[in-house]
């Protein structure tokens with residue numbers, strides 16, 4: 194058997210993403226020894242029952258001690274505090290990374306704590322589901338998905354970046370490198386705005402007086418239910434994302450609202466041509482996403498529905 | 502074998518919905534003889550190749566002649582013209598219905614053409630996919646979904662409503678009855694607003710200068726791709742829906758925008774508690790939709806993704 198990429202891997206936070214990494218690492222033999230830390234005793238015990246790692250610690254510092262690769266898999270709001278906690282335990286030459294959905298603020302919060310002899314390279318796998326916790330993860334989550342690394346220093350160690358990239362490729366991902374600010378702008382449109390819009394429309398429906406909740410539920414297959422998946426995502430994670438990526442989110446929200454005002458005007462004035470033009474233009478993007486292997490081409494997302 | 506519910510069934514428009522009815526009717530023996538009309542010779546020939554009916558006509562009037570049940574399955578904008586066309590052919594005692602996504606305007610457009618001895622009962626099956634045409638349909642589309650009937654006259658024949666209800670139940674649906682205006686308000690929030698929002702956000706992403714189209718596509722699994730399904734729906738159908746249900750759609754758009762402004766404010770001011778409160782409240786609705794059997798509980802809509 195070939196040598197694993199990293200001798201000692203520490204995962205801090207063993208929820209959906211952390212536990213998916215643990216499973217993928219085990220399935221593909223990417224690390225010699227896996228140490229798991231979490232603030233929640235319940236999650237930690239569950240991880241142990243599931244056999245996700247080799248050692249389990251409530252103390253993140255202890256878990257990070259001597260590791261070759263440490264990945265923070267907590268909500269982004271915790272990154273700074275965890276980095277501060279583990280900094281004294283990090284060994285020389287270790288790689289420190291994370292999986293947080295925002296990058297500029299994580300870099301700002303983490304960087305000051307990173308010892309000079311440790312390689313800090315922030316990252317974000319573009320893969321997930323609406324579920325949370327150690328049971329929600331699965332080994333194939335990252336397959337055929339992208340992972341974005343966002344080194345924040347010009348003189349960052351190319352070899353460390355390459356080792357971390359190989360780790361993500363080992364889990365089946367493609368790797369892109371970009372700067373943290375650009376990451377945050379891209380993710381604001383492809384992820385943060387969609388989640389906010391989904392949360393918002395579900396909230397609007399929840400508040401109506403003239404349409405009952407039971408009607409919304411019964412007839413949801415006509416479109417509404419598609420939004421409820423994103424709107425069922427973890428509240429802590431998404432609160433942190435909104436607080437972290439405020440500027441880019443506000444920019445995208447502004448553009449969205451402007452476009453919506455124009456659409457509203459077209460509806461009000463019965464401008465069928467303008468509506469038809471927009472409704473035609475938007476079809477192509479789905480086709481491209483399917484062709485890029487990022488989406489199924491089965492109708493209705495391939496939801497269970499017998500075909501004849 | 503028991504008698505079919507209707508001796509002669511005519512379907513006008515053989516796209517996704519018309520062809521799904523044709524398949525379900527055949528699979529469950531709900532009609533003795535099925536006549537199919539469509540304005541498109543290509544669709545009509547395709548329907549014949551697929552063996553969806555017993556007779557195929559370009560002339561809707563000819564198709565409706567002598568039928569016991571006629572269902573309009575064209576985009577709603579065509580309902581009035583088709584009703585006018587077939588009115589002289591409708592036999593006494595026949596039931597005329599439709600499947601259009603809006604109801605008040607369809608009733609307004611169709612009712613004036615309906616002979617006094619014909620039962621007109623508008624309807625709307627709450628089931629569909631983002632695809633179109635005779636190949637897109639399948640026999641199980643209506644199973645475990647709701648069909649809403651919207652009789653528009655107080656003295657409407659109860660027996661005809663019951664026969665039409667039995668027809669939809671025969672295809673596996675549950676049937677609700679409500680007035681057309683209420684239908685339109687309910688559908689504005691559960692279907693029309695979600696589609697408009699989806700079209701809008703995909704349009705916004707398409708227009709960005711700082712984020713490339715290739716980035717939007719590559720990283721779409723982080724949320725954006727969920728919106729592209731609705732935004733790939735038929736442009737003609739959705740233009741017609743917007744033109745037909747303007748008032749209810751504008752009302753729901755107004756509420757949505759108001760709520761979005763409040764959310765935007767919470768992001769701007771970093772009000773984590775308000776964000777957390779909204780993000781928590783919206784989770785319950787998905788749970789209820791899953792419990793009502795209107796959605797899968799598999800993560801990520803059960804999109805193809807190997808679970809370990």
Ligand SMILES: NC(=O)c1ccc[n+]([C@@H]2O[C@H](COP(=O)([O-])OP(=O)(O)OC[C@H]3O[C@@H](n4cnc5c(N)ncnc54)[C@H](OP(=O)(O)O)[C@@H]3O)[C@@H](O)[C@H]2O)c1
Pocket residue numbers: 205206207208209210211230231232233236253266267268269271274275292293294295317318319320321322323324325326327427430
């Ligand atoms: N979900 C997605 O689709 C997705 C996709 C890509 C990236 N991400 C990013 O991945 C990260 C983790 O998300 P997730 O979905 O895996 O969340 P999750 O399932 O909720 O797991 C997070 C885990 O971290 C623990 N935790 C929180 N604060 C901690 C701390 N200070 N020290 C140690 N453990 C702590 C949590 O414990 P408690 O339960 O006690 O809080 C929980 O067990 C987030 O930064 C998120 O932005 C998520």
Ligand SMILES: NC(=O)c1ccc[n+]([C@@H]2O[C@H](COP(=O)([O-])OP(=O)(O)OC[C@H]3O[C@@H](n4cnc5c(N)ncnc54)[C@H](OP(=O)(O)O)[C@@H]3O)[C@@H](O)[C@H]2O)c1
Pocket residue numbers: 513514515516517518519538539540541544561574575576577579583600601602603625626627628629630631632633634635735738
């Ligand atoms: N799609 C959904 O999810 C869904 C769900 C519930 C209800 N509905 C309603 O169902 C109806 C049909 O939708 P669909 O999705 O089945 O659309 P579709 O797949 O596009 O099929 C519509 C068919 O009607 C034909 N047609 C158009 N105008 C006609 C006319 N004047 N005379 C005869 N045939 C005509 C079309 O031909 P051409 O191709 O030549 O135009 C096409 O073959 C619409 O009213 C829609 O609101 C749709």
